[in-house]
Amino acid sequence: MSVTVRVPAKVNVQLGVGGLRADGFHDLANVFFAVALGDEVTATAGTGVTLSCSGPDAAVVPLDESNLAARAARLLAAHHGIADPGVHLHIAKAIPVAGGMAGGSADGAAALVACDALWGLDTPLDTLLELAAELGSDVPFALIGGVALGRGRGEILEALPVGGTFHWVFAVADGGLSTPAVFHECDRLRDEAGSGSSDTDVATPDADPALLAALADGDVVALAGALANDLQPAALSLRPALADTLRAGTEAGALGALVSGSGPTCAFLAKDADTAAAVAEALRASGTCRAAHATYGPVPGAAVPGRG
Numbered sequence: 001m002s003v004t005v006r007v008p009a010k011v012n013v014q015l016g017v018g019g020l021r022a023d024g025f026h027d028l029a030n031v032f033f034a035v036a037l038g039d040e041v042t043a044t045a046g047t048g049v050t051l052s053c054s055g056p057d058a059a060v061v062p063l064d065e066s067n068l069a070a071r072a073a074r075l076l077a078a079h080h081g082i083a084d085p086g087v088h089l090h091i092a093k094a095i096p097v098a099g100g101m102a103g104g105s106a107d108g109a110a111a112l113v114a115c116d117a118l119w120g121l122d123t124p125l126d127t128l129l130e131l132a133a134e135l136g137s138d139v140p141f142a143l144i145g146g147v148a149l150g151r152g153r154g155e156i157l158e159a160l161p162v163g164g165t166f167h168w169v170f171a172v173a174d175g176g177l178s179t180p181a182v183f184h185e186c187d188r189l190r191d192e193a194g195s196g197s198s199d200t201d202v203a204t205p206d207a208d209p210a211l212l213a214a215l216a217d218g219d220v221v222a223l224a225g226a227l228a229n230d231l232q233p234a235a236l237s238l239r240p241a242l243a244d245t246l247r248a249g250t251e252a253g254a255l256g257a258l259v260s261g262s263g264p265t266c267a268f269l270a271k272d273a274d275t276a277a278a279v280a281e282a283l284r285a286s287g288t289c290r291a292a293h294a295t296y297g298p299v300p301g302a303a304v305p306g307r308g
Ligand code: ATP
Pocket: 061, 062, 066, 067, 068, 069, 091, 096, 097, 098, 099, 100, 101, 102, 103, 104, 105, 107, 108, 138, 176, 177, 179, 261, 262, 263
């Protein structure tokens, strides 16, 4: 018996980053948006917790205990007092690795749902959300999908209303960026600019009302104008060539462009599906990215296809 769960990647349509807190984290105002570009995790009965991975980035996905899918399986088993969990997890990976699209977190969420179904546990969603938050700040959102405002480190979620489907293009860069390194660069740039980087120097970020209204109205032009990522200067500082990618997509007709999360994937908002396909084609031809994918959202979170 096996269970396959599809899980979305995310783009942050707003990522407001507060100052560095004493505990080493930053307060975030994080508007997550789930897109149809996603991974599939298949759980099959097995011995111990074992992993395999397929897809263009498979070679750089760790297949040891550090993989978030394996950690999720073990955490769920421990929660239910299963001393010797048995599962093989296969990850069909489409989400770029270390790309700022929360691919590892997505696989963690998918593994929670897949193992829960495989083992017949029927864990309540609230409990799955708590386990997800233990795995990482971006994991709870991958469970619920849609569009949500994340506060705290991103793990306190509020689902947001959305008035339609939006069309996106994602330009995948060669090589990833480490999320901690990008936050560190953000702090460094703030210090260098003289404004300071601690949570007493930087105002606590909040969701932009214009962005929330654009989402609720399904207004793509307004959303394109409101896209904002406080980590973008840091990602561009570490990877200056991303400016060429952003320019190439905008020149090809995207209404808005931003670095996705901590990067280096670049996200482009298009007015419709045909324009998204044309922007993706132009990005591939531009030589400024490794691959470009047209997709759409919002879509639901980790789910067994055909169920709930
Ligand atoms: P985020 O935006 O959540 O910070 P990301 O999308 O930039 O993350 P991931 O694809 O989640 O980055 O990968 C970050 C690191 O996590 C990888 O370099 C890898 O070592 C590790 N990792 C653990 N589990 C996985 C997984 N299932 N898939 C990909 N990477 C994983």
